[in-house]
Structure formats: C-alpha cells, structure tokens
Amino acid sequence: MGINILIVDDSSVMRTMILKTLRMSGLSLGDVYGASNGVEGLEILSRQWTDLVILDINMPVMNGEDMMIRMKENPETRDIPVIIISTEGSKTRIEGLVKMGATFIRKPFTPEIIRDAINQRLSTGDNHG
Ligand SMILES: [Mg+2]
Numbered sequence: 001m002g003i004n005i006l007i008v009d010d011s012s013v014m015r016t017m018i019l020k021t022l023r024m025s026g027l028s029l030g031d032v033y034g035a036s037n038g039v040e041g042l043e044i045l046s047r048q049w050t051d052l053v054i055l056d057i058n059m060p061v062m063n064g065e066d067m068m069i070r071m072k073e074n075p076e077t078r079d080i081p082v083i084i085i086s087t088e089g090s091k092t093r094i095e096g097l098v099k100m101g102a103t104f105i106r107k108p109f110t111p112e113i114i115r116d117a118i119n120q121r122l123s124t125g126d127n128h129g
C-alpha cells in the first residue's frame with residue numbers, strides 16, 4: 001500500500017516541485033494532497049487518512065508552527081510524522097518545530113534526502129518526537 005502524503009506550502013511551484021521529487025524518490029506513493037496554508041492542511045487531515053505531512057514554515061492564514069501545534073493538540077493527528085522543508089534560517093523557529101517532533105530538511109533537497117527522511121519517520125514507529 002502506498003504512502004498517503006499531505007504537502008502544505010503556500011507556493012504552488014514548491015508543491016509541484018515536492019511532488020515531482022517524491023515521484024523520483026522511488027517511494028511507493030498513495031494519495032498525495034496539497035494545501036496552501038495550515039487551515040487548509042488541517043481541513044484535509046480531518047477527512048483524509050494521511051501517513052505523513054510535508055510542511056512549509058512561512059505561510060499566510062496559518063503558518064507551519066501553528067498548524068503543527070494544532071496537530072499535536074488533536075489525538076487524531078498528533079502522531080502523524082511531520083517533515084519541514086524550508087529555507088527558513090531562524091534557528092529558534094526550527095528548533096521549536098524539531099522539539100515538537102518534526103524532521104527538518106533545508107532547501108534545496110534531493111529525492112534521496114526526502115526518501116531517507118520519509119523512510120526514517122515511517123519505519124521507526126517513533127512518531128511522537
Ligand atoms: Mg512559504
């Protein structure tokens with residue numbers, strides 16, 4: 001069975017690039033959903049079974065930190081692994097997200113980097129951070 005992934009990024013170009021990279025990664029993909037901010041992302045999580053979230057930090061309406069906080073508050077979503085892909089340079093922001101359990105990948109990224117991060121998050125069973 002393929003991996004269901006939600007990509008949350010306010011840039012449609014970036015969402016497409018991440019999707020292309022996922023397709024090149026050799027991972028077995030299930031359904032891949034896209035959202036342009038945290039509110040849309042949470043809405044999709046509430047109705048679609050999702051194995052993993054790829055999350056941007058800087059977004060309008062609701063940013064990546066607030067979305068991840070909401071995910072952690074909800075028993076239905078708190079164990080879904082989160083991978084942050086960002087150019088964000090703020091160590092404090094990144095550390096806060098990693099403390100909540102996210103894996104951080106800096107842009108630019110390769111299919112291998114994404115594949116390894118996803119395999120690591122889905123194989124260890126340690127989704128609580
Ligand atoms: Mg952004």
